[in-house]
Amino acid sequence: MVFEISLSYRNEPSGRFVRYGDSAYLCAGKIEYRELYSTDILMASNVFGSEDYPEGICWGGNDAPQNLRSIVAGYFSTPFNNDLVSLDAFEDNCRDIRSYVRNAQYGQEYDNHKFLCYGEDVDTLLCLDAEKNVTSFFTLLCAGFKPLEGAEHIMLIPAKEEVVFKNGGKYFGYQTIPDDVGKQWFVTQEGLLIGQI
Numbered sequence: 077m078v079f080e081i082s083l084s085y086r087n088e089p090s091g092r093f094v095r096y097g098d099s100a101y102l103c104a105g106k107i108e109y110r111e112l113y114s115t116d117i118l119m120a121s122n123v124f125g126s127e128d129y130p131e132g133i134c135w136g137g138n139d140a141p142q143n144l145r146s147i148v149a150g151y152f153s154t155p156f157n158n159d160l161v162s163l164d165a166f167e168d169n170c171r172d173i174r175s176y177v178r179n180a181q182y183g184q185e186y187d188n189h190k191f192l193c194y195g196e197d198v199d200t201l202l203c204l205d206a207e208k209n210v211t212s213f214f215t216l217l218c219a220g221f222k223p224l225e226g227a228e229h230i231m232l233i234p235a236k237e238e239v240v241f242k243n244g245g246k247y248f249g250y251q252t253i254p255d256d257v258g259k260q261w262f263v264t265q266e267g268l269l270i271g272q273i
Contacts, residue, residue: 077100077101077102077120078100078101078102078103078105079098079099079100079144079147079148079151080098080099080100081095081097081098081143081144081147082095082096082097082098082099083095083096083203084096085205085227085230093203093205095142095143097132098132098133098140098141098144098147099123099125099130099131099132099133100120100122100123100130100133100147100151101117101118101119101120101123101127101130102117102118102119102120102169102170102173103115103116103117103118103173104173104176104177104182105182106182113182113183114182114183115173115176115177115181115182115183116176116181116183117130118169118172118173119160119161119165119166119169120161120166120169121156121157121160121161121162121163121166122134122151122154122156122157122159122160122161123160123161124160133147133151134159134160135150135154136154138150138154145199145200197236198234198235198236198253199235199236199237199250200234200235200236200237200250201232201233201234201235202231202232202233202234202235202250202252202263202267203230203231203232204216204230204231204232204233205229205230206223206228206229206230206231207229209269211269212269213229213231215269216231216233216252216255216261216269217231219255219256219257219259219261220255220256220257221233221252221255233252233253234252234253235250235251235252235253235263236250236251237249237250237251238250238251238262238273240262240273247262247264247270248264248265249262249263249264249265249270250262250263250265251263251273259272259273260272260273261273
C-alpha cells in the first residue's frame with residue numbers, strides 16, 4: 077500500500093502548508109542507487125479514481141484525517157465496502173502486486189518524484205519556510221540541508237519522534253536526519269528549532 081497526502085502552499089500567516097487531499101493505492105517499489113523504481117499502480121478499496129489517477133480515499137461521513145499517520149490508521153480501521161472497488165477485486169489486485177514483486181516487474185519512477193531519505197527511521201517531514209522562519213531556515217541551510225529545487229525558500233527534512241531528558245525535564249519533539257557533519261537537530265512538537273543533539 078502507498079499512501080499520499082497532498083499539501084498546498086499558501087501565503088498566509090496562519091499556516092503555509094495546508095492539507096487538501098489524500099490517496100491510497102497498491103504499488104510495490106524499490107530503491108537502487110538512490111533511484112526509485114515501482115510496479116504498475118493497482119486500485120485499492122475505498123478509493124475514487126482509476127489506476128492511471130487514484131483520486132482520493134472515500135471517508136464516507138467520517139472527518140478526513142489531517143496528517144499522513146492518521147490517514148494510514150484511519151484507512152485500515154474503517155470498514156471496507158463494495159462501492160468503489162469490490163473486495164474481491166481488491167484481493168485480486170493484492171495478489172497481482174505480489175506477483176509483480178516476485179517477477180521483478182519494476183519500471184523507473186517519474187522525474188517529479190523526489191527521494192528524500194534513505195535507511196532512516198522516519199516519522200514525519202519537517203516543512204520549513206524561509207519566509208516564515210528565516211533563522212531556522214538559515215541555520216539548517218548552513219548545516220547542509222538543501223531546499224527544494226524550484227522552490228528555494230522551502231525545505232523538507234525527514235525526522236523521527238524523540239524524547240529528550242535534560243535537567244530533570246522531559247521534552248517531546250522530533251530529531252532530524254543527520255546533517256553534513258553527522259549531527260541531528262531537535263525540533264519541538266510546536267515546530268521550534270532548539271539545536272543539535
